[in-house]
Amino acid sequence: MGVQERLSKQIAVAISDALEPRGVAVVIEATHMCMVMRGVQKINSRTVTSTMLGVFREDPKTREEFLSLIKSS
Numbered sequence: 810m811g812v813q814e815r816l817s818k819q820i821a822v823a824i825s826d827a828l829e830p831r832g833v834a835v836v837i838e839a840t841h842m843c844m845v846m847r848g849v850q851k852i853n854s855r856t857v858t859s860t861m862l863g864v865f866r867e868d869p870k871t872r873e874e875f876l877s878l879i880k881s882s
Contacts, residue, residue, distance in 0.1 A: 813858045820837075821861075825862050825863070831864050832861070832865040832867075833861075833863060834861050834862075834872075834875050836857065837857070837858050838857045839856055840855050
């Protein structure tokens with residue numbers, strides 16, 4: 810598991826522990842300089858990771874609604 814994946818999980822767990830909501834969804838989109846500066850060398854290379862807890866993990870309809878909302882923004 811990479812740094813970005815761990816970060817999305819840690820954020821989701823922290824929110825869940827602090828607020829005790831019915832569900833938490835965290836999506837991180839980032840440009841990694843290692844992809845730009847070396848290796849792949851793609852200027853607009855972005856990596857997206859997500860972590861879903863509670864109803865976002867258990868209920869496919871809720872998860873799909875959330876993902877469709879963030880895609881349209």
